[in-house]
Amino acid sequence: MERDIVDYALEYARSKDVEYAEVRAQSRKLEQLMLKNGILEAFLSSVDSGFCVRILAEGGIGFASTNKWTKDEAKAIVDIACRFAKAAKRKDKIKFVEEKAVETTWEVEQKKKIEDVDSETKIKQFLGIDKALTSQAVNLPARALQCAINLTEKYFVNTEGSCISSFVPKIDAFSFITVVEQGKSEQAYAQFGYCGGWEAFDKWRMSEKLIHDANVLKKVITEAKAVKPGTMDLVCGSEVTGIAAHESCGHPMEADRILGREMSQAGRSFIYEGSPFWVGTKIGSDVVTIVDDPTIEHSYGYYKYDDEGIKARRRYLYKNGTINEFLHNRETAAKLGTRSNASSRSVNYDREAIVRMANTFVLSGEMTQEELIEDVKNGVYMVSFTEWNIDDKRFNQRYVGREAYIIENGELKNPVARPVIETTTLKFWSAVDAVSKNVKFDAATCGKGDPMQGIPVYTGGPSIRLRGVHVK
Secondary structure (H helix, E strand, O other): OOHHHHHHHHHHHHHOOOOOEEEEEEEEEEEEEEEOOEEEEEEEEEEEEEEEEEEOOOEEEEEEEEEEEEEEEEEEHHHHHHHHHHHHOOOOOOOOOOOOOEEEEOOOOOOOOOOOOHHHHHHHHHHHHHHHHHOOOOOOOEEEEEEEEEEEEEEEEOOOOOOEEEEEEEEEEEEEEEEEEOOEEEEEEEEEEEEEOHHHHHHHHHHHHHHHHHHHOOOOOOEEEEEOOOEEEEOOOHHHHHHHHHHHHHHHHHHHHOOOOOOOOOOOOOOOOOOOOOOEEOOOOOOEEEEEEOOOOOOOOOEEEOOOOOOOEEEEEEOOOEOOOOOOOOOHHHHHHOOOOOEEOOOOOOOOEEHHHHHEEOOOOOEOOOHHHHOOEEEEEEEEEEEEEEOOOOOEEEEEEEEEEEEEEEEEEEEEEEEEEOOOOOOOHOOOEEEEEOOOEEEEEEEEEEOOEEEEEEEOOOOOEEEEEEEE
16 A cells, blocks of 8 residues: 555645545455365455545535555545536535544454465364264255455545544355255355454354354254234344344434435335434334444454544443434434544445445343243244345344244243245334344345445344344
8 A cells, every 4th residue: 555645645635626535555365175964165365455535526526546555546536536526417406514634553463474474274163064064963064165365454534534444354154054954945145244354263263153053953953833913022132132233223323325426226214204213213112222333342343533533432222112323424414413423434445335234133131031931921032034025114023933932931942934024114113112132143244335345343232132022
């Protein structure tokens, strides 16, 4: 990364007739490995670096990027961004809310530096996971394991005086397993993510998790029974709580969706100007508080400053069952008369930073897991999901359980085969009457934008109990 080129691009942008300019550079070292049924199919290594320029001028916004590190290219990219901004001719002029300049450097600590771990060690780690899987009394004819390591350096400057440098090592892993028993098959997917070093594998306990999933799938095939459809209580494990929080709280609280920008790309929100839902509207019970928090150290969605140079903080989206605040970048904050809450993220230098989630989850309550269940006379405990679906407004939704059990008189009974709930955001969160103490996170990759940007996030939370839900 050539910082002198970045600084030159900013100074050249200052000389143009612009209201605001920023230059964001990124260098990423990527390493990937893929195993299929215990055989190494690919081991890839690459380096990609470049920078982008974003300019506000005459009420429009322009964006351009390049991977060529020359002063002539920097001038050309600034000129292109200026031309795009001035060509917009918008009636509703784009503005950025005012923010203080920041000068800082930050990075994520590694206890075991990824750079010090050789490729053979990484491959052996995953071969060991595959061997542990196949040593179980479960028929696993298809197994896929992947790992991606990103070492990302960023440098951000703008015409307001901000200058931010960062280094983030990030590691993630994926698994996809197929279990076949009695002529039937079931599948499970799992993702693991961590900001930091190779110590991630000690924390994940990946083999233990995948062995558990394999045995669950075997039980679903050989022991699970269909639930008798009807209205009953539902206890959701952290995985189900997490996907519901992400999809029916996080996404509809993205201010660009609320303002309509995402409508033709990834949908809109049930919250919009003139709708019955806005800040201060009741959307759930008093025990429901959902936050989005980038500041959880070593989390998959961790960052100290977003890609507009704003310091990260915890955002309270639903607070005690009430819509509390939206996820904002500087543009949406200006339109809605508030401040940015550092929700602007980009996956790479060649993608515009847009409003994104980080780590979205339900805050913990006061009950134990056992207390949630013991007060249920007739219900289902949905530990994890195998399928989810939600409409473009993030209001009507469906969740299908993978690991699930019948609850009778406060006790867990037989496994349930694919219990289904179909509900709305309002009904789901309003039905919650109790929340457990323990919070657990799952890594995920959240897709949004055009071109698509898959951004690292956490989902999760505690277990929650819903009263009077229709399960089929």
